[in-house]
Structure formats: structure tokens, C-alpha cells
Amino acid sequence: MKFTWLLFVFSTSIVFAQNQHPLASTDVEQQKKWVDSVYNSLSTKEKIAQLFMVDIFSEKEDKHTNRAQFLIENYGIGGVIFSKGGPYQQAKLTNQYQDASKIPLLIGMDAEWGLAMRLDSTYAFPWNMTLGAISDAEVVQKVGYQIGKHNKRMGVHINFAPVADLNTNPKNPIIGNRSFGENKKRVSQNAIAFMQGMHDAGVLSNAKHFPGHGDTDQDSHKTLPSISFGKERIKEVELYPFKALFDAGVSSVMVAHLNVPSLEKQKNLPTTLSQEVVTNLLQNELKFKGLVITDALNMKGVSNHNSPGKVDLDAFLAGNDILLISEDIPQAIEEIHQAYVNEVFSKERLAHSVKKILMAKYKIGLHQNASVDTNNLFEDLNTEENKAVEELAFLNAITLVKNDLGIFPILFTPEKKIAYISLGQDSGDHFFEMMNTYQKVDHLEINENLVNKLEAYDEVIVGHHISSDNPWKSYAFSEKDKNLIDLISKTKKTFLFNFASPYAISDLNSYINIEAIVQAYQNTEIAQRVAAQMLFGAQPVKGKLPVSIRNSFPEGTGFTAKKQSVFGYNHPSNLGFDPVVFSEIDSIATEVLAEDMSPGFQILIARKGEIIYDKNFGYHTYDEKIPVSKNSIYDLASLTKILGTLPVLMMAEEQAFFDIETSKLSDLLAEYESSNKGDLSLKRMLSHYAGLQAWIPFYKNTIDNFDEYYRSEFSKEFSIPVTETLYLRTDYKDSLFLEIKDSELRIKDEYKYSDLPFYFLKEYLENLYEDSIDNLTEDFFYNSMGLKNLKYYPLQHFEPNRIVPTEDDKIWRKQIIKGTVHDQGAAMLGGIGGHAGLFGNAEDVAKMMLMYINGGNYAGKQYLQSKTIDKFNTCYYCEEDVRRGIVFDKPQLDEVGPTCGCLSMNSFGHSGFTGTYAWADPDEEIIYVFLSNRTFPDANNKKLIKSNARTRIQEVIYDALIR
Secondary structure (H helix, E strand, C coil): CCCCCCCCCCCHHHHHHCCCCCCCCCCHHHHHHHHHHHHHHCCHHHHHHCCEEEEECCCCCHHHHHHHHHHHHHHCCCEEEECCECHHHHHHHHHHHHHHCCCCCEEEECCECEHHHCECCCCCCCCHHHHCCCCCHHHHHHHHHHHHHHHHHCCCCEECCCECCCCCCCCCCCCHHHCCCCCHHHHHHHHHHHHHHHHHCCCECCEEEECCCCCCCCCCCCCCCECCCCHHHHHHCCCHHHHHHHHHCCCEEEECCCECCCCCCCCCCCHHHCHHHHHHHHHHHCCCCCEEEECCCCCHHHHCCCCCCHHHHHHHHHCCCEEECCCCHHHHHHHHHHHHHCCCCCHHHHHHHHHHHHHHHHHCCCCCCCCCCCCCHHHHHCCHHHHHHHHHHHHHHCEEEEEHHHCCCCCCCCCCCEEEEEECCCCCHHHHHHHHHHCCEEECCCCCCHHHHHCCCCEEEEEEECCCCCCCCCCCCCHHHHHHHHHHHHHCEEEEEEECCHHHHHHCCCCCCCCEEEECCCCCHHHHHHHHHHHCCCCCECCCCCCCECCCECCCCCECECCCCCCEECCHHHHCECHHHHCHHHHHHHHHHHCCCCCEEEEEEEECCEEEEEEEEEECCCCCCCECCCCCEEECCCHHHHHHHHHHHHHHHHCCCCCCCCCEHHHHCHHHCCCCCCCCEHHHHCCCCCCCCCCCCCCHHHHCCHHHHEECCCCCCCCEEEECCEEECCCHHHHHHHHHHHCCCCCCCCCCCCCHHHHHHHHHHHHHHCCCHHHHHHHHHHHHHCCCCEEECHHHCCCHHHECCCEEECCCCCEEECCCCCCHHHHCCCCCCCCCCEEECHHHHHHHHHHHHCCCEECCEECCCHHHHHHHCCCCCHHHCCCCCCCCECCCCCCCCCCCCCCCCCCEEEEECCCEEEEEECCCCEEEEEEECCCCCCCCCCHHHHHCHHHHHHHHHHHHECC
16 A cells, blocks of 8 residues: 655755744754755665664663664664663763764653663652642753753753653553643643753753553553544643643654544554554644654554564654664665655655754754763762752642641641651651651551550651652552551541652542641652651642542642741752852861861751751761761850840840840849949940950969869859869859959940850849749740750750760860860859850751741741841941940951851851851841861860851852852
8 A cells, every 4th residue: 555645745945944943953054954965965775774763771781782783883773762771881882873873873762750760870850740740830840951961961862751641540550650740731831841941951852642641541562552532632632732842842742552543543553653643633733843753663552563664664654753662673674665665655755754853963963973971970960959959849849638727737846746657668767857857756666556555646647658769669558558547547636648649649548537638749868858847837838739639639739838937958059059169168178177177067057947058077076986967966155145145135125124225234233233334234235345354264263272162072062063073162153253243344435255244144034034044045945946956054965975075174174074064154153154055056056046037936936026136136336346236246347257258237146165156147048057166175276266167168158149
């Protein structure tokens, strides 16, 4: 039977005249010249050979990979589609094949969710079903761009993506998670965004599987699936995303092996072989001009129709340009050539397809370079940027499907008891670990005592964890798991997190008693971490269901939940930082260790309520026995002023116990009325502008008569603990305060940093509230904020190996100082001063700073008024060259100061003698914390201070910020 090419013939001039042609390059005339030149240099069989892409598994033995070499050298095939293997081996084979080819090869891959779909040692991005939950097309475009970058780096020119199928059949065995969903408009939006991202990276796109493989429960790899809908329904629904992609400029389309009686009258003729579908519908009616590619011709859905070679000819005659994965390329070339000789099709028909293939090769630069640089290949494919993109995707995709009475998110409550139960065959460890960052959650094993154990808990988190190794794994709940969910939800407030296909939820027996259902789509580490943050309000929830869950939750369902004022975690790239510049922080950290500026340290950086850098370096001491971890506890030294004393002081001012503008010291402490300090302005004192001495070395008065003042055991007469094994005379406290009271004043109008006001403040606040400062901070702030790692008297709260030592004190205490305050004055008060005594880790320090820049709000609770914080964060004496606020330190007014000099005067913070530093910038919403024990073993080690390492890191932060 002869086919006549009457309905769809494009001359070369017409092809190149179309400025909007999806394969046209920016230099159309040069592209045309190259295409014509190459085409005219080929024999008829060589032209036919350009139609074929052979499949290669780089993981296989030479016998397999040599087959492609043979077809390239002896037949001149047009391209290769790579499948399973590794990046280095594939790159090596690509270069080998390109060197052997007369015409540069078009290299293709199925990399729908990244190269990891086919290659080991590469990154797996979220599946399309996950992306389908995202409303922000820019996020999907970023995923497409990153995948495109990887393809281009691997020498892959066409990625057979995006999938444009509408997954309207939950039982579809082959599409499912590979689809963006069931809504034609949302699928179109996300498919176009994904395509545009790949185009931005310089990679050709492919819309598949035309005319729509979504509404079937059969797999075309194994049989010929049937689509029973009428033509109008198919045009209105299934074809909608394809038409949208065509209009947007998709490079190619892949035709599926389907039986669609309403489109093709011949019984059981696969759409791939149907001229009615491929030519009349796709190219004539829908006016698609790009490459038309068959799905793999070795799939049973088409290979059962005709013998190898003949099926290729059928596909070509139907109107396809590229014949993918032929079962017998030599035979197919012969069949097509014989048909050409017999004038079954015209030379224009052959030119039409071959010139389009050559256009594609020119468009992606094969006229200039075809080789792959194998240097740093693994590193280039596995950058931090991958994690940033994946994190951004899950932040926008995870969906709150059910939220009875607004129970989601959970706000921190110290007394609340929460249990976690893990279902499914995969791990939920990252989910569990992240939940415990916000509140204590107990992981309960599933056993016969589970129900009894749950009686002690207020809320239960159920995680359904299914492996994300591939999108085809069974996602269903087991019968045992479904019954357990029913049992738990009848008696306890239940939060169900589904880390699998949303269709899994369809199988649940009932939704009535489950208070909150969260659809997390995949069980990756990032998905688990993001979902846990959302549970505790650390991230907003934005996702919408891409498919319907029975009649209960239609497509598009998704409650929003706002971010609370607690820390989330994110990648610096997603918060506006250049990751290349940002990486310089690690270099400075390495320098600090190499130059022995400190044995170890913690660095935390956050922006807009998101922790973007949280790293620990070195060891507790130079003997390198205990590495610094996020749980290491540091003596915060003078950070105590702004984290301990100040918040209580601000609260007292709000309660009108004093007025920072008018109160003087004698108004707070009457015993100072007759002293030279009674009339000192509180505002001037706390701005370090009242003429007080910088400090008084009280301990030096006791050294010469050590035995008179100290004992190694506690007694009524020696009751002040200086260390665990050293007790000061009980009556010495009176002498200490008397010495402060009698101390001389300096020149009043001279800036001098002083610790002395904080001795007064501690005394005043403890008298005012009739409790110790450690209890006040705990009761008013730390406990309800969940600051488990911010404590006075650390030995009462932490294991000793968590506490970092501060000094080997050889002069006074004659021992290593660990777990008791380093500051001598605070030590002589029993371990706490208004200026020192607080211990903590970087994260809890940052949480207090977050409360400040959030206007006194933390986790939905208002601790202080915003106007109060502003009042204390004001430089009242700037004109007198005093940079300080009230207690808060402020940026420098001249060239020397506490910051990098690149922050606004709205920023505030403090530093501590032991090597600590905390700074907050409300303008850029940046928080930066550096905790170290630079004083160990010798407090005279000032290398950290002289190097300006802390402020150099701060400078890198701002240099990296893309403004």
C-alpha cells in the first residue's frame, strides 16, 4: 500500500521562514546554511539514518555499548538515547560516539525528575505530581532549569520531558507520579514553566505522551492501552496541555502507543503508527512544527503490531521524525530506503524530517561543539544549588488537605505531650529529628501496648513513609495501618502526614476523626524536614492537591497556613544569597581553626526567620576529644546583658516600674541615694555614658589572702559557689557592692563601656520580682519559648560533656573553668551577674534575637511591645560619639566598631569576652551568631579579636546578599 505525502509538506524555505518555529535558532540564516550544507552532503541512506536514536545503557558491558559504535560508524545514525548507568561512563561514551560520528549526534535522555531517573551519583528532583501541587510557576521553572543545566553539563541535548499527560485515572500504572495532575490548566501552567526552565538552560524539551496517556489503567510497555473517550472530549481535555505547550514553543512531542478509536478508525492501530493522529491531528490541525518523536519502538504497545523494520517504516509514514529505540535499525533503514525507492513517500517528506533534526542539532550548538568535559563532572552535578531548588519545591508543594478547627499548625506549649508513630516501609527519621527541634516528640513503637501508652499523650503525629526510589512503588496503606489510624484517631487528636502519592489517602477507611491531613508527596530528607517545620508553624503551607481524593478532597484542595515567628530552615540561595560568595564563610572558619584563634565554635546565620547556615567547627579544647556540635553549650559572657537581663528590664519598664527616660539609679535602689551614683541617669548608665568605671577586679583583693576568703566545701560561712569546688565567704557579697558604691566616677560625659550598671540591675530586678534572675528569665521567656539550651547554672541542666570550657585559670581559681561562669565578678556573686552567667547554644541565642526583630513576638505570643524594643534600640547619644543603645550595642559611628560597617544603624547586638557575638539587622532581617571559647586555655589569646574574623564573616554575609 502506497502512502502519498499530500497533507503535510513543508519546503525548506517555509520551515526557515517561521520566526516562531520551536527549532529556529537566533541566527536563522546561519542555521539554514548549516542545515542545507549538511543535508546536501548526505546520501539517501545517511539521511534516513538521521531518523534513528539508539538506546544505550552505559552500565552495560562493551558488547552492548559497541553496538551503538557500530551503528554510528557504519550507518551514520542521528542520535543516542542514554538509559541506566553512571555520569562518567556516559560522558566517556558520549565523547567516543561523537568522535566516531560524521554528523554530531543528538543525545537524549529520559530525565523527567533529573538525571537520577537514569544515572547513579546524580540528583533526584521532585516528581511532577509533587510539582503539580505548586501554584507558583517560577518555582517549577527553577526545577526545570536545574534539570536542564544537568542535562547540558552531561552533553544531553534533549530531555524527554515534561510529561503533559493528565492523570485522571488513579489506577494508571505507568504515569501516576510522573504527571503534574488532573487539572488541564494547572498541568499546562506547570508543564510550560518546566519546559521554559529547560530552554533557559539550553536544552530541548519534549511534550509526552501525545495524545494523552493519563486516563488508562494499562501500561504501553506491556500492551496497547485503550482510550475510549470521544474526539471532542479528547480535544477539550487530554489535548489541552499539549496545545498549550505547542503555543509556548515546546521543542518536540512524543507520540504514545495508544488505541484511540475516536481518533483512528483502523482497529488496534497504535497512535504512533496512525497518520490520522500524527500528521492530520498533530501537525495539520494543531499546527505543531517541532520534532515529532515516537515513544520507544521496542515497547509491546507498538512492537506487537508489525515486525522490526516494518514498524519503523509505518511510524515514519505516519509522520514521525525521530524513530526512538528501534529493535532493528539496519533492517529499518533498508525498509524505509526501499519505500523511498518505490516512491511510497517523496524526497520532500524525507527532507522535512531530516532538516528538522539538523535544525535541532544546530539550535543546541552541535555545529560548534559536541564533546563533554569530564573534569569536575561529579562536583558540577552535585552542587548545593540542587538542595536549594528541591527545598524551594517542597516548601511550595506540601499540602494541608484537612484542618479541623484550625488545629494546624501546633504552637509550642511546654506541657503538651506529643507522640509520633511511623507507618510504611521506609524511614521517617528526618521527620522525627526535625519535629524535636521545635518540641519534644516521643517515637512510639507499634506493639500490643501502643494504645495504653497513647493515653499519656495529647496529640499523635502519624507519618506514612514510602520509599521515593522511583515513582512506581506501591504507595498503599496496609490494612493493619488503616485500622491503626482509625483506632488512634477515635481517641486522640491525630495529624496524618502522607509521604507518598496522594492517591494513598483514597484507601483510608475514614477521614472523619483525623483532625489534620498533610500531603507531603515524597519521603525525601528535605520533604520530611520541611513537613516537620510546617507542623510547628516554622514554614507557611501553600500547596494544592494536583489530583482528587475520592469525593472528599477535590483537586485544588489545600488550606493555607501562615508562618509563625519561629525559625524555619532554608538554603541561602532561596533567601537571596549568592552561594559562591557565601561559601567564603567556611574559608574564614578554617582560618580561625588553623591559626588557633579558638579550639572550636558555632556559626548560625538566619534571614527572614529562616536559618540558612548552621555549622559547627573544631573541638571543645585543643586536645580534640569532644567535637563541637549544635548541642554544645557556651559561656555567653556579655551576651547575658541582652539575652538575660535586658528582656526582664524591658518588661519592667512596660509595667511602669520605672521610666527609662527619667529614672535615676536611686529610683531603683534607694540605698544609692546618698552615694555619688544616686543621681546617675538610668538611660546614660545603660548607654555607657555615665562615668562609671569599666570594671572592678574584685577577685584580686582576695588572692593574697586566699585561705581567708575561700574553702573547698560548702558551709554557712562559705556559701557562695565560685566553682564546683570553691566557695567564697558569705559576707563578701556585701563588700563587693560596697566597693561598687564607693568607686570613683570618671568624667561624666565620656563614653566608657562598663559592667557595673548590670550589678545594679540584677539587684533591682530580683528585689522587684522577689525572685532570682535565672528564675525570672525562665518563667517570663525561656520556658514558654522552648529555649531548652539557654540556661544559667548549666551544670544543673546539661550533661558535662556538652558544656565547653572557657579557661584554664592558673591565677585565681587554679582549675579549668567549665560549667561555671568565666567572669570573675559574676562568679563571686555565685555564678550569675546582670552582665554574665548565661550559657547557651547558637540556635537559642538566635531565637531571642528573632523575638527582638519580630517586635517582641515569638511563636505567636507577644512577649514585649515593639515600641519598647525600639526605645531600647535607639542611640540617644550619637551626637556625642556614643554608639550604644540602651544595653544593646550598635554599629560603629566611625571606622572602628563591633560590626563590619555594612549594616544600618537599626541593627543591634552585642559581643562577649569569651569570644561570643550576636547581631540582628531588622532592615535585612538577618541574624548572625558566633559562639566560641577563644579564652581557652588562656584568656590572653586575642587572635580572634585581632583578626576580625567574626566581622569578616558578617561582611561576607552582606557581600553575598543579592540586593
